[in-house]
Amino acid sequence: MSKEYNVAILGATGAVGTRMIQQLEQSTIPVKSLKLLASSRSAGKQLQFKGQPITVEEATPDSFAGIDLVLSSAGGSVSKKLLPEAVKRGAVCVDNTSAFRMEPDVPLVVPEVNEAALKNHHGIVANPNCSTIQMVVALEPIRKAFGLKQVIVSTYQAASGAGQSALNELKQEAQDYLDGKDIQDDAEILPTKGDKKHYPLAFNLLPQIDVFEDNGYTHEEWKMIHETKKIMLGDMNAKYIKVTATCVRVPVPIAHGETVYFTVDDPSVTVDQLREALKGAPGVVLQDNPAHQVYPQPLNAVGKRDTFVGRLRADEENPGSFNMWVVADNLLKGAAWNTVENAECLVKDNLI
Amino acid sequence: MSKEYNVAILGATGAVGTRMIQQLEQSTIPVKSLKLLASSRSAGKQLQFKGQPITVEEATPDSFAGIDLVLSSAGGSVSKKLLPEAVKRGAVCVDNTSAFRMEPDVPLVVPEVNEAALKNHHGIVANPNCSTIQMVVALEPIRKAFGLKQVIVSTYQAASGAGQSALNELKQEAQDYLDGKDIQDDAEILPTKGDKKHYPLAFNLLPQIDVFEDNGYTHEEWKMIHETKKIMLGDMNAKYIKVTATCVRVPVPIAHGETVYFTVDDPSVTVDQLREALKGAPGVVLQDNPAHQVYPQPLNAVGKRDTFVGRLRADEENPGSFNMWVVADNLLKGAAWNTVENAECLVKDNLI
CATH class of the missing domain: 3.30.360.10 (Dihydrodipicolinate Reductase; domain 2)
Structure with missing residues (x-):
C-alpha cells in the first residue's frame, strides 16, 4: 500500500486557502487526514473536503503534531512564525507567501520549470508570486x-x-x-x-x-x-x-x-x-x-x-x-494549484 | 480686428464630437459661426455652443460652402468622402480619423512635438491615434x-x-x-x-x-x-x-x-x-x-x-x-483637444 499523508492547510478560509482545498480534492496526493487551520477569528467555521465537513481550528505550533504536509497561504508573518514550528515537528511545508522565497536553502519552485530544485528542500518549499x-x-x-x-x-x-x-x-x-x-x-x-x-x-x-x-x-x-x-x-x-x-x-x-x-x-x-x-x-x-x-x-x-x-x-x-x-x-496556477502541484511533486519524488 | 472663422464640426454628436464642441468653446479660436454636421440619423438634434442652441445638419459636400475650418471625427470613410470636398471649397480640415494619417502630404501633428509640420499642409491636417x-x-x-x-x-x-x-x-x-x-x-x-x-x-x-x-x-x-x-x-x-x-x-x-x-x-x-x-x-x-x-x-x-x-x-x-x-x-488629449489644439496652432501660425 502506498504512503498516505496527514495534511494541514494553513489559511484555509481565504481566497487561496479555499481553492487549496478544492485543488487538493482533485489532486493525486493520497490524503489520510486533513486539518484546516486559520486565525482565531475563523476558528469554528465548517468547510467541506470530499463531501465531509471539517471544522476550522486556530493555528498554533502544536497544530502541526503528526502532520506530514502543510500547504500555507495565511500571510507572510504567520508563515514566518508557524512554518518553522511545523518543520520542527516533521512536516514538509509548501508556502504560498513571500516569507521564505529568497532564503538560499528554500527552493522556489514552479514544477514546469525547476521541479528538480525540490530535492534540496530543508522542510520548506516556497511558491513564487502569482505574476x-x-x-x-x-x-x-x-x-x-x-x-x-x-x-x-x-x-x-x-x-x-x-x-x-x-x-x-x-x-x-x-x-x-x-x-x-x-x-x-x-x-x-x-x-x-x-x-x-x-x-x-x-x-x-x-x-x-x-x-x-x-x-x-x-x-x-x-x-x-x-x-x-x-x-x-x-x-x-x-x-x-x-x-x-x-x-x-x-x-x-x-x-x-x-x-x-x-x-x-x-x-x-x-x-x-x-x-x-x-x-x-x-x-x-x-x-x-x-x-x-x-x-x-x-x-x-x-x-x-x-x-x-x-x-x-x-x-x-x-x-x-x-x-x-x-x-x-492567479488564484489557481498563481497560488493554490502551484502549491498543490509542488506538493504532488514532493510526493511523487519521495521528498516528504 | 483679427480674423474670425466659420467653423464646422463633422461628427458633432459622437463621444469625440461633443467634446470638440466643448474644447472649441474654451479655445482661443475666434469663431464667427459654427456648423454642426453629422449623418442623416442625427440631423435635427440640437446641441449648445456658448449657450446658444445649434441644430445638427446632415453633412453633404455643400455643407462646407463658406467654411474656413473643419474639425472632423465622423469615421474614416466619411472623412475620405467629405474632407476633399471641404478642401475644394477652401476649408482647412483637422481630421481625427485614420483616413489621411499616412498620406505623405498630410502633416500628422501633436503640437507639443511637431507643430512646425503644420505649415506643409495642403488643406488637411491629421490628428494621430489616441494611444x-x-x-x-x-x-x-x-x-x-x-x-x-x-x-x-x-x-x-x-x-x-x-x-x-x-x-x-x-x-x-x-x-x-x-x-x-x-x-x-x-x-x-x-x-x-x-x-x-x-x-x-x-x-x-x-x-x-x-x-x-x-x-x-x-x-x-x-x-x-x-x-x-x-x-x-x-x-x-x-x-x-x-x-x-x-x-x-x-x-x-x-x-x-x-x-x-x-x-x-x-x-x-x-x-x-x-x-x-x-x-x-x-x-x-x-x-x-x-x-x-x-x-x-x-x-x-x-x-x-x-x-x-x-x-x-x-x-x-x-x-x-x-x-x-x-x-x-483619450477623448481630450487623445482626440478632441489635440484636434482643437492643432486648429489653434493653424490660426496662430496664419495657416488657415
Missing part, C-alpha cells in the same frame, strides 16, 4: 529551446491577488460607480493593505502593487525580477537573463494578464519555431489564432490550471525579440 | 534632451476609444455581471466593430484593438509604431527610433494608461535628469512621488487636457533604459 509563475511557465519552453537573454514585462493584475477583501471592494466600487456615486471613499484596501493611501480600482488602473522600494520599483516588481532569476537560473541576482517589470492592478476580479517582451539567444528564431516550442509544453495552452480572433482572456481562464499564451509576434526591428500575451488564473 | 498622442507627448521632452533609440509600449486602453456605444456596452456588461448574469452575449461591439467575433470587456481584458494585420500585430499596434515614427522623425518608416507595441483594451470608461519602456542615446542619463526634462514640458504633468503614492490614474485624468507621467525608473541592468507610466484622457 512570476505564469510568466516563467510561458517563458521556460522558449528558454529551453532557444535561450533567453532579456524580459520586459507589464502586468494587468486582478483584484483577487490582494485577497478576498480586495475583490469585494472592487465589486462594491463598481456598483457604486454604476449608481452614479463618488467612489473615492470606498477604497480601504487597494492598492495595497500595508500602505497609507487607498484608491478605487473600479473603472480605474493602479500602477502600484505592494509597497515601493527605494529605487522606485514596487516590491511586486522586485519579486518578478528576482524570483524569475532564482527560478530559471538558481540565483536571485543572476545576470544572464535581464528582467524588468511594471506591475499594474486592473479592475478584473480573477486572472492576471501580462505583455511579455523577450529576447532569445538565437536571433534567427521565428514565430513558428516559438509556437512549436510552446505547443504541448507542460502547463501551457497556446491560444494564438489572430485570423479567428483567438487569444487569451481572463474571463476564459478563471477556474483553469493552465497558463494561456497568445499574440506571439516578432519585433520586426529587433531580430530575436518578440511580444506575447500571457493569462492565467 | 500614440499621449506617448509622444511624454517621450518628446526626453528625446529632445537625450535622444531616443527604442520604445516598447504596452497599452491599457479605455472603452471610449471605441466610441460611445462601446462605453455603453461596458456599463451594461458590468451591471449584468454584478447581477450574476452571463455577460458573454452582451458583447456586440468590442473588441472592434469591424470584426466578426465580439467579447465582453467588463471585468475582462481584450488584447485586440482594431483588426489584425498579416504579421500578427493589430492595426492599432501598427498605428503606434508608424505614427510615432512619422510624428517624431517625419517618416513613417524611419529606422532610427525602433518601436514595438502591444495594445490591450481594459474595463475603464475614459483615459488610457501606458507602460513605456524606452532607451535614450546617452547611457549615462539618470532618472533625475529625466524628471528635470519632463517638469514643465508642454502638455506634461509629472505625477511621480512613490513615497507619497503619487502616480497617474485614469479616474484623475478624466476631463483634463494634460498627459500625466509617473513611475519613472531606471532599468538597472540596461544603462540608458527606463520604465514609465503615462495616462491621458
Whole structure:
C-alpha cells in the first residue's frame, strides 16, 4: 500500500486557502487526514473536503503534531512564525507567501520549470508570486529551446491577488460607480493593505502593487525580477537573463494578464519555431489564432490550471525579440494549484 | 480686428464630437459661426455652443460652402468622402480619423512635438491615434534632451476609444455581471466593430484593438509604431527610433494608461535628469512621488487636457533604459483637444 499523508492547510478560509482545498480534492496526493487551520477569528467555521465537513481550528505550533504536509497561504508573518514550528515537528511545508522565497536553502519552485530544485528542500518549499509563475511557465519552453537573454514585462493584475477583501471592494466600487456615486471613499484596501493611501480600482488602473522600494520599483516588481532569476537560473541576482517589470492592478476580479517582451539567444528564431516550442509544453495552452480572433482572456481562464499564451509576434526591428500575451488564473496556477502541484511533486519524488 | 472663422464640426454628436464642441468653446479660436454636421440619423438634434442652441445638419459636400475650418471625427470613410470636398471649397480640415494619417502630404501633428509640420499642409491636417498622442507627448521632452533609440509600449486602453456605444456596452456588461448574469452575449461591439467575433470587456481584458494585420500585430499596434515614427522623425518608416507595441483594451470608461519602456542615446542619463526634462514640458504633468503614492490614474485624468507621467525608473541592468507610466484622457488629449489644439496652432501660425 502506498504512503498516505496527514495534511494541514494553513489559511484555509481565504481566497487561496479555499481553492487549496478544492485543488487538493482533485489532486493525486493520497490524503489520510486533513486539518484546516486559520486565525482565531475563523476558528469554528465548517468547510467541506470530499463531501465531509471539517471544522476550522486556530493555528498554533502544536497544530502541526503528526502532520506530514502543510500547504500555507495565511500571510507572510504567520508563515514566518508557524512554518518553522511545523518543520520542527516533521512536516514538509509548501508556502504560498513571500516569507521564505529568497532564503538560499528554500527552493522556489514552479514544477514546469525547476521541479528538480525540490530535492534540496530543508522542510520548506516556497511558491513564487502569482505574476512570476505564469510568466516563467510561458517563458521556460522558449528558454529551453532557444535561450533567453532579456524580459520586459507589464502586468494587468486582478483584484483577487490582494485577497478576498480586495475583490469585494472592487465589486462594491463598481456598483457604486454604476449608481452614479463618488467612489473615492470606498477604497480601504487597494492598492495595497500595508500602505497609507487607498484608491478605487473600479473603472480605474493602479500602477502600484505592494509597497515601493527605494529605487522606485514596487516590491511586486522586485519579486518578478528576482524570483524569475532564482527560478530559471538558481540565483536571485543572476545576470544572464535581464528582467524588468511594471506591475499594474486592473479592475478584473480573477486572472492576471501580462505583455511579455523577450529576447532569445538565437536571433534567427521565428514565430513558428516559438509556437512549436510552446505547443504541448507542460502547463501551457497556446491560444494564438489572430485570423479567428483567438487569444487569451481572463474571463476564459478563471477556474483553469493552465497558463494561456497568445499574440506571439516578432519585433520586426529587433531580430530575436518578440511580444506575447500571457493569462492565467492567479488564484489557481498563481497560488493554490502551484502549491498543490509542488506538493504532488514532493510526493511523487519521495521528498516528504 | 483679427480674423474670425466659420467653423464646422463633422461628427458633432459622437463621444469625440461633443467634446470638440466643448474644447472649441474654451479655445482661443475666434469663431464667427459654427456648423454642426453629422449623418442623416442625427440631423435635427440640437446641441449648445456658448449657450446658444445649434441644430445638427446632415453633412453633404455643400455643407462646407463658406467654411474656413473643419474639425472632423465622423469615421474614416466619411472623412475620405467629405474632407476633399471641404478642401475644394477652401476649408482647412483637422481630421481625427485614420483616413489621411499616412498620406505623405498630410502633416500628422501633436503640437507639443511637431507643430512646425503644420505649415506643409495642403488643406488637411491629421490628428494621430489616441494611444500614440499621449506617448509622444511624454517621450518628446526626453528625446529632445537625450535622444531616443527604442520604445516598447504596452497599452491599457479605455472603452471610449471605441466610441460611445462601446462605453455603453461596458456599463451594461458590468451591471449584468454584478447581477450574476452571463455577460458573454452582451458583447456586440468590442473588441472592434469591424470584426466578426465580439467579447465582453467588463471585468475582462481584450488584447485586440482594431483588426489584425498579416504579421500578427493589430492595426492599432501598427498605428503606434508608424505614427510615432512619422510624428517624431517625419517618416513613417524611419529606422532610427525602433518601436514595438502591444495594445490591450481594459474595463475603464475614459483615459488610457501606458507602460513605456524606452532607451535614450546617452547611457549615462539618470532618472533625475529625466524628471528635470519632463517638469514643465508642454502638455506634461509629472505625477511621480512613490513615497507619497503619487502616480497617474485614469479616474484623475478624466476631463483634463494634460498627459500625466509617473513611475519613472531606471532599468538597472540596461544603462540608458527606463520604465514609465503615462495616462491621458483619450477623448481630450487623445482626440478632441489635440484636434482643437492643432486648429489653434493653424490660426496662430496664419495657416488657415
